[in-house]
Amino acid sequence: MPEGNTIHRFARQHNRDLAGRRVKASAAQSRFARQARALDGRVFERAEARGKHLFHHWRGGPIVHIHLGMFGDFYRRAAPAPPPRETVRLRLATRDAVWDLIGPPTCEIVTAEEYAAILARLGPDPLSPRPDARRVIEKLERTDLPIARALLDQRIVSGVGNIYRAEALFVTGIHPLRPASSLTREELERLWGAVTRMMRRGVGQERISTIEAGDRAAARRGGRRFYVYGEAVCLRCGGPVKRFPLAGRTAYACPVDQPLTASRRRGAKSR
DNA sequence: TACATATGATCAT
């Protein structure tokens, strides 16, 4: 169940294990068997992460587009690995390492044009080398969507998922339901800062924790990895965390540390 | 064994 940080970590690991090598490709599931045969024995050029999308570039042209959705995952096994389970969509093997891909809604060979089209509809990725923060902030300023909905819109910013939206909004003190256009420039800049800071840290974490320096001791005492995500009580104030559906997902917020503005409270009664 | 749940996104209505 990956957000952009996990996809970027996989890209690094795949580059380390596979880039520049001739790779044995196979599929335990028939639905990708033909494509796997087309890749088998080719040289794996490089892996590339863009938001939550992963691309494998193969020598000779094929580009494999992978999206892990909710359930997709990669498993690394030391070589030689036992035969793949039936759920393995794609296995990439060298003499030293084996990567199994499980459960992706998307795993397909795309043309250069299709690849370009996918990139074109993605907003800036906080994990790219020099993300265009201004473009994200300007888009947010121009939308009336609740900020928590806008953060999951991959056309605005790519790679943010449910954990980072909850936690970045918390540390910036912004309620998820505030319209993006109601945030000040200063709030948007702090929000972008929190998103990039947390996600960059997340690339190196097997298990995500978003706790920032000043709160580490309290988090350790409580055995906590998050401020509000999936939690019953707020790490800072101890009050109950509110949870509600938003953009098809569960949103989390501390009503004390993330107040709605007065105008918002008057203006909108529901949702 | 069954069921709920999960860090996602798309398409139909």
Place this chain on the structure above:
DNA sequence: TGATCCTATGTAA
């Protein structure tokens, strides 16, 4: 908004 795709895991029964 709801149905759909995709799988592993933890808990309840």
